[in-house]
Amino acid sequence: MVLFKPFLAVLFATFSCKAVSETVWPVPRSLTCEGSPIRLSSDFDIESSSESSLLATAIDRYKTLIKKQEISLSEPRSQERNSIEVVKVTTASDDESLNGDTSYEYWINVTADGQVSIKGASVYGAMYGMETFSQLVVNGSVECSTVEIHDFPTYRHRGLMIDTGRRFFPVPLVFSLLDAMSYVKMNVLHMHLSDFCRFSVESVLYPELTAGLKGQYYTQANISSIIEYARERGIRVMPEIDLPGHSKGLEPLSSHGLLEYCNSYHTEIYDDARNTSLYTLQNLLAEIAALFPEPLYHIGCDETAVIGNCSLQATQNLEKKLFNFTSHLMKTPVAFEEAFFETKSADRSVIIQTWEHYTAFDVVKQGVYAIENNKHNFYLSVEPLIDVKDVWTDIAVNMSSDQERSLLLGGEISYWTDNYCPVSQCQPHLTRPKPEAWWMYDTQHDDAFSQSVSNMIWPRSIAGAGSFWNYVSSLSSDDFLARYHAQNERLTERHVITCPTACVCDVLTKCGKPYSQ
Numbered sequence: 001m002v003l004f005k006p007f008l009a010v011l012f013a014t015f016s017c018k019a020v021s022e023t024v025w026p027v028p029r030s031l032t033c034e035g036s037p038i039r040l041s042s043d044f045d046i047e048s049s050s051e052s053s054l055l056a057t058a059i060d061r062y063k064t065l066i067k068k069q070e071i072s073l074s075e076p077r078s079q080e081r082n083s084i085e086v087v088k089v090t091t092a093s094d095d096e097s098l099n100g101d102t103s104y105e106y107w108i109n110v111t112a113d114g115q116v117s118i119k120g121a122s123v124y125g126a127m128y129g130m131e132t133f134s135q136l137v138v139n140g141s142v143e144c145s146t147v148e149i150h151d152f153p154t155y156r157h158r159g160l161m162i163d164t165g166r167r168f169f170p171v172p173l174v175f176s177l178l179d180a181m182s183y184v185k186m187n188v189l190h191m192h193l194s195d196f197c198r199f200s201v202e203s204v205l206y207p208e209l210t211a212g213l214k215g216q217y218y219t220q221a222n223i224s225s226i227i228e229y230a231r232e233r234g235i236r237v238m239p240e241i242d243l244p245g246h247s248k249g250l251e252p253l254s255s256h257g258l259l260e261y262c263n264s265y266h267t268e269i270y271d272d273a274r275n276t277s278l279y280t281l282q283n284l285l286a287e288i289a290a291l292f293p294e295p296l297y298h299i300g301c302d303e304t305a306v307i308g309n310c311s312l313q314a315t316q317n318l319e320k321k322l323f324n325f326t327s328h329l330m331k332t333p334v335a336f337e338e339a340f341f342e343t344k345s346a347d348r349s350v351i352i353q354t355w356e357h358y359t360a361f362d363v364v365k366q367g368v369y370a371i372e373n374n375k376h377n378f379y380l381s382v383e384p385l386i387d388v389k390d391v392w393t394d395i396a397v398n399m400s401s402d403q404e405r406s407l408l409l410g411g412e413i414s415y416w417t418d419n420y421c422p423v424s425q426c427q428p429h430l431t432r433p434k435p436e437a438w439w440m441y442d443t444q445h446d447d448a449f450s451q452s453v454s455n456m457i458w459p460r461s462i463a464g465a466g467s468f469w470n471y472v473s474s475l476s477s478d479d480f481l482a483r484y485h486a487q488n489e490r491l492t493e494r495h496v497i498t499c500p501t502a503c504v505c506d507v508l509t510k511c512g513k514p515y516s517q
Contacts, residue, residue: 020143023486026469028151035145041083048089055123062130087116110147124234155410158468159188165195167417168216173450180496182233184465196248197426208252242300244269262310271318302336319345361398364407372411381416391463413464448515454497455505459488
């Protein structure tokens, strides 16, 4: 299984000769770097007059990251000249609101006399400015004595989807993924909370949903801590309850008479005439919505079928009711492409996530907001493994007008956990062979699962993060690889679980060695 080998011949030839400023990732909008290196003082500090507690926490985090480098900083300030003693961080606003309109724009200025300023359009822009500055520091020095950077993202939605509706992601793994996302400037964690295996969030209204899961679900306190951890890093958390298909995880409600299904396999929900299913789903959607401040609410709507009691019209009607109810909750509904192109339940108020038969261009040309999630570029769990060169791509391809580009909100990378189910797709009625990593389903193998997932997501998601931030078509293959591998080295230095540079990882192995069973 080949993932990085095609690039190994050029890797070391390009990485070793690149200046630090030429390995900053994602690629900044504008960067100039001139003059000889300038050292950090042994008294190095980051200061701000901002009253934002989030920014204060981020400053402490980045001071630690910078000082953790295995270096000897300069002599005390009384014995050195033109060293950087302090980075001054300012913001245009201390507003800590985090939504689709949040600005991540920032400016960095370094002068030859050691003065450094970072300005953010928001506290989150300032955080990103500190991330970029930290990438300029190597061996106790900033590469150039004069630096000017102005940067902002092309797209407002730069996401990573994790499938917790099949295999549960332990909370420490989620935190680790959030750390890595912040280092590459991704800003949306899409949590696929329900599927064939489970409903993975504690419900007070319907405790039977998680009663048999042996702790493999998120308590409401867990969700709160994940959201806060993400917010401290400028990341939103978008929930998804996949309806009306992929709904076997809601099966405990059926046995209590609270839900009806289209078929005996309980894979798709039926909109019964008595509104039993609708009433239950509305209650559940409302309860979970209250846990997430995120304005987007993903309702799934993928891979529905005309089966059993469910006609195409019945499914369309149910999806329309769910979208309307989501809007009633003051949330903007998001759905996969099927809701727009197949059941045609989604109107222009629904954001469409394309993944299989359509691209974002097919959506935006009809005047509808879109998120690009093409499985050929961004499904990192599929076989054969997607090569990094396909994850670094222009998601606005074919879009010729400003209007079309304005409707493209951004992109997502997905990591589905089908491979970790004890039976195919976590559906016992399927007769296919067991997936290859089925044994990792049990919580006793959380460590192996976390290693497997992280090594599959990183470093390839580094490339996707760059695609969503600032895709540069003129960047040569050598330049891209130098930046890509340099960023992977940074993730490794920051203790993110990532497939090592010049190594091959897959679901079962890392660098040719299997994960412990």
